[in-house]
Amino acid sequence: MQLFYLLLRSAWRTVAGAGLAGLLNGASTAGLIALINAALNNLTNLQSLLPWGFTILGILLLFTHFASQVLLVQAAQQAVSEMRLVLGSRILASPLRQLEALGNAQLLATLTDDVEAVARSFSVLPNLFNAIAIVLGCLLYMAWLSVPLFFILIVLIGFGTGSYLFLAGKAGRFLTAARVQQDRLFQHFRALTEGNKELKLNRERRQAFITEEFQPTVAEARKQNQIGLTVFAIAASWGQLLLFVTIGFFLFTLPNLLGVSGPVMSGYVLTIIYLMLPMQHVIEAIPILSRASVALAKVESLQLTLNEDISRTTSETELPPLGAWQTLELINIRHTYQSGSPDNPFTFTLGPLNLKFQAGELIFIVGGNGSGKSTLAKIITGLYDPEGGEIRLDGQVITPDLQEWYRQHFATVFSDFFLFDRLLGIETKNNLTQAEDYIKLLRLAHKVAIQGDRLSTTNLSQGERKRLGLLTAYLENRPIYLFDEWAADQDPIFRDFFYTQMLPTLQQRGKTIFAISHDDRYFKVADRIIKLDYGQIESDTLGREYQASTTSNSST
Numbered sequence: 001m002q003l004f005y006l007l008l009r010s011a012w013r014t015v016a017g018a019g020l021a022g023l024l025n026g027a028s029t030a031g032l033i034a035l036i037n038a039a040l041n042n043l044t045n046l047q048s049l050l051p052w053g054f055t056i057l058g059i060l061l062l063f064t065h066f067a068s069q070v071l072l073v074q075a076a077q078q079a080v081s082e083m084r085l086v087l088g089s090r091i092l093a094s095p096l097r098q099l100e101a102l103g104n105a106q107l108l109a110t111l112t113d114d115v116e117a118v119a120r121s122f123s124v125l126p127n128l129f130n131a132i133a134i135v136l137g138c139l140l141y142m143a144w145l146s147v148p149l150f151f152i153l154i155v156l157i158g159f160g161t162g163s164y165l166f167l168a169g170k171a172g173r174f175l176t177a178a179r180v181q182q183d184r185l186f187q188h189f190r191a192l193t194e195g196n197k198e199l200k201l202n203r204e205r206r207q208a209f210i211t212e213e214f215q216p217t218v219a220e221a222r223k224q225n226q227i228g229l230t231v232f233a234i235a236a237s238w239g240q241l242l243l244f245v246t247i248g249f250f251l252f253t254l255p256n257l258l259g260v261s262g263p264v265m266s267g268y269v270l271t272i273i274y275l276m277l278p279m280q281h282v283i284e285a286i287p288i289l290s291r292a293s294v295a296l297a298k299v300e301s302l303q304l305t306l307n308e309d310i311s312r313t314t315s316e317t318e319l320p321p322l323g324a325w326q327t328l329e330l331i332n333i334r335h336t337y338q339s340g341s342p343d344n345p346f347t348f349t350l351g352p353l354n355l356k357f358q359a360g361e362l363i364f365i366v367g368g369n370g371s372g373k374s375t376l377a378k379i380i381t382g383l384y385d386p387e388g389g390e391i392r393l394d395g396q397v398i399t400p401d402l403q404e405w406y407r408q409h410f411a412t413v414f415s416d417f418f419l420f421d422r423l424l425g426i427e428t429k430n431n432l433t434q435a436e437d438y439i440k441l442l443r444l445a446h447k448v449a450i451q452g453d454r455l456s457t458t459n460l461s462q463g464e465r466k467r468l469g470l471l472t473a474y475l476e477n478r479p480i481y482l483f484d485e486w487a488a489d490q491d492p493i494f495r496d497f498f499y500t501q502m503l504p505t506l507q508q509r510g511k512t513i514f515a516i517s518h519d520d521r522y523f524k525v526a527d528r529i530i531k532l533d534y535g536q537i538e539s540d541t542l543g544r545e546y547q548a549s550t551t552s553n554s555s556t
Helices: 002-041 047-093 096-145 147-194 196-201 203-258 262-274 276-301 310-314 373-380 400-407 432-441 462-476 492-508 520-525 543-555
Strands: 327-340 345-358 362-367 388-393 410-413 480-484 512-516 528-533 536-542
Touching: 002 047, 002 096, 002 262, 002 276, 047 096, 096 147, 096 262, 096 276, 147 196, 147 203, 147 262, 147 276, 196 203, 203 262, 203 276, 262 276, 327 373, 345 373, 345 388, 345 536, 362 373, 362 492, 362 520, 373 480, 373 512, 410 462, 432 462, 462 492, 492 512, 492 520
Parallel strands: 362 512, 362 528, 410 480, 480 512
Antiparallel strands: 327 345, 327 388, 528 536
16 A cells, blocks of 8 residues: 555646546446447447447547556656655665664665665556556446346455455565565675675685575575465466356356346456456556565665655755854763674663863874774764763754754764765865865875866775865865774875874864874874773873873883
């Protein structure tokens, strides 16, 4: 039902027009069958008018069929487009922690397989709607021919439909199981592409991955799909068998039992035979609709609901201007999340933390792996919602309504950053000279050029890509910058350049800088150094004091 709701929500007027055309198509089909039956059995004295009636009904049938098909194609494509836009908007609006918990594999499976399954189901709707309209028209004609025979037919149709839906429900459960395997397949595809070097260099690892991970998942997905589609094939064959049994029953048994006249019986048999093709369309559409239902259920399970107004999900509210600020406070901030496997979960808690930052400071966040540095960075930038405490900017509590405005204060380069090939959201026309100067400063002028608002290439080493990420951050010109181990992929010369020239230059421009770093050699350039250990603040000292304390500890 949700599939039809999506269709109606996106283009209900078009669907209504298609429905009207479909009803006229069904009526004209029933009229043609009645006319043919009348001609075969000499049931009218107006034989000379039958060709005209046949011509008019034939033209009406062709026109209404074409109109309903075109209108439904338009409505279906509109629904698919809106579904993709809503899904993309919902992903952007979802909390980062939720998306990280889902993982790229599940999201990609939804954006590709699930969207494609729904799109394919929309593509069969025109034929399905026309087939249903024809079936309804023919049923009305048969009810007009003989009410007793019509009730017998309804009983047979009810039995056939019930048994078919029972088998279809069984098949749907297998398709749902196959969809679960699809998520695992996308995880394996990611391993094949991103872990290709590691697989090539270790034969045992490669063989174990293929035989113990990839092949079993592929086999299980094939098995579940094969069983599900086989059950659908059995259901379709059962439906065809019931159709022929119905024809035989009406043709050879009922005339002797009820004494039905020849014209009525020929009308029934002729109509049932004509219904074989529309019924086949209905039967063939059900597996496709079942896959779409599984896909929509998967989207719902990810809490990426499609039941939203497209205008609301794609619109952006106007934000207050970013003014100068003085203090940023984290008050009793606490954040907990679980990682690891369901059998062996691991709970990490950051905080409670109390920190206060002044505008223009250069702050290093340090600590061992897993100490909570990146989690703190995502809380500071507003990407994570803390479970306890509050963030204040110049005394203003950052509520959910202000979160989007708050995030606009930050330009970041995270360790797992994504580099767009366009300078999106940045006015390059008036900043082209500045951008070219930055490219020279980052020593990339011999490899990268700005063409309009595009970068000529992003096919660079990781260190060079990080420099382009820094270029984007420069051009954003936000009040606060955050760099997550930015220098980790740089050569010694450029690492020194980053700490001793780039960061001080940004600070001279009045920017506040947070830098996650392990480069203790450069800790002296920081105004403050905050050291984390297992989610707690171990120390919060001035840069020179921290440098002196670590030097004295190492000397003793």
